[in-house]
Amino acid sequence: MNKAEVKLLLADVAAIDNRRVSDETVTAWTAVVGHLSLPVAQKALVMARQDEKVDYLEPKHIVARARDARMAIDRSPAERAEEANWRSDPEPICVPHDTRITQCKPCIALLVKHTEHMTNDQRHRWSNEHIGFKN
Numbered sequence: 599m600n601k602a603e604v605k606l607l608l609a610d611v612a613a614i615d616n617r618r619v620s621d622e623t624v625t626a627w628t629a630v631v632g633h634l635s636l637p638v639a640q641k642a643l644v645m646a647r648q649d650e651k652v653d654y655l656e657p658k659h660i661v662a663r664a665r666d667a668r669m670a671i672d673r674s675p676a677e678r679a680e681e682a683n684w685r686s687d688p689e690p691i692c693v694p695h696d697t698r699i700t701q702c703k704p705c706i707a708l709l710v711k712h713t714e715h716m717t718n719d720q721r722h723r724w725s726n727e728h729i730g731f732k733n
């Protein structure tokens with residue numbers, strides 16, 4: 599994250615505990631959490647906020663949860679693909695990559711991008727048309 603992104607993150611922090619966020623605050627936080635991406639830091643922030651043991655939120659609380667946050671973010675698209683009941687037996691194999699659909703990153707990325715707001719039926723139809731599956 600650059601300082602602008604850390605400032606965004608700190609706006610979320612301040613929204614809950616009303617802390618004052620100065621330029622110095624942003625600089626100090628950037629030194630500690632600047633190596634993280636904004637989505638990972640935001641997810642880690644939510645996780646830290648949900649932890650009853652965290653009272654006054656410090657940047658170390660976010661760093662400590664970065665790994666879990668990254669895993670949670672990576673897992674989400676696969677879970678969404680799974681929602682479409684593809685873990686049925688046998689699991690469909692995509693034509694372009696010859697890979698099981700819940701394991702195929704490019705296809706999952708496509709599905710997330712194009713079918714996010716579709717019902718399961720629509721999503722099945724879309725993927726049969728645009729990806730194709732082997733029998």
Ligand SMILES: [Zn+2]
Pocket residue numbers: 692693694695696697702703704705
């Ligand atoms: Zn694929």
